[in-house]
Amino acid sequence: MNWDINRILRKYLIMGSQNCERVPEEILLEAIDAGITAFQFREKGIGCLGDEEKLQLGLRLRAICKEHHVPFFINDDIQLVDQLDVDGIHVGQDDMPADKLRRKYPDKMIGLSVSNDEEVKRSDLKSVDYLGAGPMFPTSSKADAKPVAGIEWIKRLRDQKIDLPIVGIGGINPENADAVLRAGAQGVAVISAITTCENIKKVVKSL
Numbered sequence: 711m712n713w714d715i716n717r718i719l720r721k722y723l724i725m726g727s728q729n730c731e732r733v734p735e736e737i738l739l740e741a742i743d744a745g746i747t748a749f750q751f752r753e754k755g756i757g758c759l760g761d762e763e764k765l766q767l768g769l770r771l772r773a774i775c776k777e778h779h780v781p782f783f784i785n786d787d788i789q790l791v792d793q794l795d796v797d798g799i800h801v802g803q804d805d806m807p808a809d810k811l812r813r814k815y816p817d818k819m820i821g822l823s824v825s826n827d828e829e830v831k832r833s834d835l836k837s838v839d840y841l842g843a844g845p846m847f848p849t850s851s852k853a854d855a856k857p858v859a860g861i862e863w864i865k866r867l868r869d870q871k872i873d874l875p876i877v878g879i880g881g882i883n884p885e886n887a888d889a890v891l892r893a894g895a896q897g898v899a900v901i902s903a904i905t906t907c908e909n910i911k912k913v914v915k916s917l
């Protein structure tokens with residue numbers, strides 16, 4: 711499948727069972743129905759599933775995305791790339807290096823997190839399809855989040871003539887999403903704004 715990377719970054723849901731107070735499959739289906747454009751399976755942190763249960767949940771979420779033509783990314787876990795037949799992989803600075811990943815998976819979409827200039831300098835940007843830039847705002851969904859970079863970080867990336875597609879992440883909600891887009895991002899990636907809200911349709915529409 712040939713995905714339009716600029717379009718699919720527009721409303722990017724990231725989720726694992728640890729983010730959900732109800733059945734993850736239900737949340738994903740409601741979010742797809744409301745118009746999310748990409749999904750990342752991130753089973754990580756306190757309360758996350760062990761290997762076998764993670765695989766089983768991943769297979770169920772993957773099947774939902776396939777049925778609804780929503781691109782499915784795996785976070786970090788390279789072992790699941792083939793088992794889940796993913797469309798893309800998101801890695802950070804402490805995960806498998808992007809150039810190695812690109813050689814191993816020439817046809818997958820690859821996203822890379824960057825939080826500051828130093829990380830940009832040491833990254834092989836030509837191996838990736840998009841950048842995850844954050845945290846835009848304080849977040850409680852990632853225990854080891856870097857210091858808040860703010861929307862200035864996106865402006866700074868654009869000022870450096872980095873023309874890769876960018877998705878902002880970290881503490882984004884319907885009230886502040888517009889500022890992230892106006893700073894130069896193609897889209898917004900969210901966990902809690904969707905997984906903890908009362909009305910997924912309303913939140914996704916207003917992002």
Ligand SMILES: Cc1ncc(COP(=O)(O)OP(=O)(O)O)c(N)n1
Nearest residue numbers: 785786800801802803823842879899
């Ligand atoms: C779209 C997107 N952007 C950034 C991240 C963060 O990745 P990373 O820094 O590797 O942190 P973990 O998510 O692995 O805790 C992301 N997952 N997705």
Ligand SMILES: Cc1nc(C(=O)O)sc1CCOP(=O)(O)O
Nearest residue numbers: 844845849851880881900901902
């Ligand atoms: C997974 C992740 N990565 C971040 C980064 O800055 O790279 S912030 C983050 C958590 C995003 O969750 P929420 O939308 O609930 O704030």
Ligand SMILES: [Mg+2]
Nearest residue numbers: 786801802805
């Ligand atoms: Mg990671």
